Amino acid sequence: MDKRKLVVTQNLDQNLIASIKEIAPDWELIIGKDKTVWQDHLKEAEIIAGWKKDLGEYVLNNESKLRWVQTWSAGINSMPLEKLNSRHVQLTSANGVHSFPISETIFALMLGLTRKINTYVKNQQSRKWHHSGLRLELHGKTMGLFGVGAIGKETAKIAKAFGMNVLGFRRSGQPEENVDTMYKLDQMNDVLPVCDYVVVTLPLTKETKLLFGKEQFNLMKPSSFFINIARGDIIVEADLIEALKEEKIAGAGLDVFEKEPLGENSPLWELENVIITPHTAGSTEHYNNRVIEDIFIPNLKSYLKGEKLPINLVDYVKGY
Helix, strand or coil: CCCCEEEECCCCCHHHHHHHHHHCCCCEEEECCCHHHHHHHHHHEEEEECCCCCCHHHHCCCCCCCCEEECCCCCCCCCCHHHHHHCCCEEECCCCCCHHHHHHHHHHHHHHHHCCHHHHHHHHHCCCCCCCCCCCCCCCCEEEEECCCHHHHHHHHHHHHCCCEEEEECCCCCCCCCCCEEECHHHHHHHHHHCCEEEECCCCCCCCCCCECHHHHHHCCCCCEEEECCCHHHECHHHHHHHHHCCCCCEEEECCCCCCCCCCCCHHHHCCCEEECCCCCCCCCCHHHHHHHHHHHHHHHHHHCCCCCCCCECCCCCCC
């Protein structure tokens, strides 16, 4: 009888490979980032950890044995969700892996803009000693936190160390620790005028696409900052650029964009009140360990018992 196959399209340390083998000793494991390692095994793969955009042609057909996909990212909006759903393939995301590095990036952006670190770095490059009008501080300010999942929860916890008032937004409106008041998304326009910082950690869904546009930026304080580490398509980028140029808001920290890489001709590059990072907010030395140890292995144990996958199982209807 042929062995059941598990494909991991990433390079893993030997200790992680050993942990998987211990749980699934009778399975054939195909592990490696190089396409040549796993390409010939895809049609026989029952489990794939690490989705690649060209995998669909191999595993979304009648010959495929695929039953479960574990992504290497939290976002799943670029995946063929309808086809996976129609074939009854279970999908689990890497949601939660990024909560520490992304929350650190959020505060790096917030503090950088508040304390004008971006301005001082530019001054340093030209050997310019200048105060640059520094006056703002983070403590005691109000944060509008759009998305209170794993990243949002960690962000809210850190915000409390700065004595911030945290106003959360989530689909259910259910309360959460470290969030002073929770709202639903349809209440956002009522709350934006009181926010000193607007932080977006939402998944990209039909509900959140282009959620922030001219109307929302006009409602924000001229002294407020906009932070987006979620997905570029959640905002109308042209409207954000206009708001920044016309000083309707004070600045923005952006890790994601409508088109990536961000085009060389984008006005965002030249704006003094913008900090840009190249979609690296989730990068961390612990990435693979967290995907395998915290998500994949617990799910694999349940999968082998025929039980429901307990961690990050995607609801195809909700889109996350």
